[in-house]
Amino acid sequence: MRIFNSLGSNYNSYYLLRGFFNVFNENKNNKLKSLLEKKYNGKVIFYYKGREAIEVALRILSLPKNSYVAINGLTCLVVDKAVTNAGYKCQYLDIGEDLNFSPNSLHKALIINSNIKAVIVQNTLGIPVDIQKIKKICDDNQLVLIEDLAHCAGTVYGDGGLAGTIGDFTVLSFSQDKIIDSVSGGALIIRNKKYLDKIAKTKKKNIPITWIIRDILYPKFTFIIRNLYYLNIGKVIHRLLRISNLLSIPIDLNVNNLHNLPKWYINMAYDYIINLDFDLIHRKKISKIYSDNLNNNIIAKDIITKLNKSTNIRFPIFAKNRNKLVKYLEHGGIYISDIWYDSPVAPLKFQSISNYKKGTCSNAEKLSELILNLPTHKNINENEALNISKLINKWITTQ
Numbered sequence: 001m002r003i004f005n006s007l008g009s010n011y012n013s014y015y016l017l018r019g020f021f022n023v024f025n026e027n028k029n030n031k032l033k034s035l036l037e038k039k040y041n042g043k044v045i046f047y048y049k050g051r052e053a054i055e056v057a058l059r060i061l062s063l064p065k066n067s068y069v070a071i072n073g074l075t076c077l078v079v080d081k082a083v084t085n086a087g088y089k090c091q092y093l094d095i096g097e098d099l100n101f102s103p104n105s106l107h108k109a110l111i112i113n114s115n116i117k118a119v120i121v122q123n124t125l126g127i128p129v130d131i132q133k134i135k136k137i138c139d140d141n142q143l144v145l146i147e148d149l150a151h152c153a154g155t156v157y158g159d160g161g162l163a164g165t166i167g168d169f170t171v172l173s174f175s176q177d178k179i180i181d182s183v184s185g186g187a188l189i190i191r192n193k194k195y196l197d198k199i200a201k202t203k204k205k206n207i208p209i210t211w212i213i214r215d216i217l218y219p220k221f222t223f224i225i226r227n228l229y230y231l232n233i234g235k236v237i238h239r240l241l242r243i244s245n246l247l248s249i250p251i252d253l254n255v256n257n258l259h260n261l262p263k264w265y266i267n268m269a270y271d272y273i274i275n276l277d278f279d280l281i282h283r284k285k286i287s288k289i290y291s292d293n294l295n296n297n298i299i300a301k302d303i304i305t306k307l308n309k310s311t312n313i314r315f316p317i318f319a320k321n322r323n324k325l326v327k328y329l330e331h332g333g334i335y336i337s338d339i340w341y342d343s344p345v346a347p348l349k350f351q352s353i354s355n356y357k358k359g360t361c362s363n364a365e366k367l368s369e370l371i372l373n374l375p376t377h378k379n380i381n382e383n384e385a386l387n388i389s390k391l392i393n394k395w396i397t398t399q
């Protein structure tokens, strides 16, 4: 068995087939728009990346220059960059065991920093935040609330509300390995009508055709790489494609402007969303196998109790000798070195270009050194999840 956390793990042969036909199919722009408008109750605008949608949501607020945006203390660099590109500063909120900032952490930050004007919740790995309390704090302090659904399109909050139906703005990412995956793409949903007229001022460019070709080929390339990995040929192809810049990468720092989302991505996202419920059921089943079978020392109780409401995009475990465990699993054909997240503003290798200062979020620093994610995507079955659990339990006994 060869199992990956990323590298096109959301794709199967059906996806490849759709990838081919969607080059020629009619544009599903209107269908996708009306589906999302109904689901999230707002005006939908598409972008080439989710980060562009976050940036636009923040830009149209026209906040004073020294404003701060509160973001999760464990997040992706592109969220941090979206805030600074919009002209604001990041207020990182430290996280709890559930990988999210708590209402209390937001409340405390507001006492220290009265320039916080907006808040982004991300429901890390699909695990729901306490949205009602966070919303109340936002309302009481006139803060704009943005729900970033990159991990959590399908998460249900504790009170039963669907993630993305509470805040002023909802942001979707359709990028590779996300809960909706059309290789790249994003959407901004303006839910609060008072911001509707501001959107006309933001202009978008077309992306170069080379990006489109690279993204259309990505599912095919990664399918080949994954299937030939056991022969080492896969590794060589992977390296060659990366060196030659033919493989789309999730954190492409060259993507700096706002862009239209071409037809192919829209069609792929539409098809993905139509089938999302099946995916979520599968992910939940796989997560349950991990939570039922893994040694308790390696999982977090606070997360386990929320799995039922989560999208379960990845299953988090926490291990002291993380690198050793990664190597051990690689011997068994399980490749999970791609970690969400390996530093408060991830990935660690780009830490120096983020605005995060060491010591700001001590819990996030500690947890990001321990966390590993187990796969729950469609290319892992129940037996494989059970085998992974057994392998990890065996490894624990050797430590």
Ligand SMILES: Cc1ncc(COP(=O)(O)O)c(C=O)c1O
Residues within 6 Å of the ligand: 048, 049, 050, 051, 052, 075, 076, 078, 079, 122, 148, 150, 151, 172, 173, 174, 175, 185, 186, 250
């Ligand atoms: C929490 C979170 N939000 C938003 C994004 C933005 O996604 P995109 O790659 O579509 O810009 C990411 C990307 O990694 C993310 O991890």
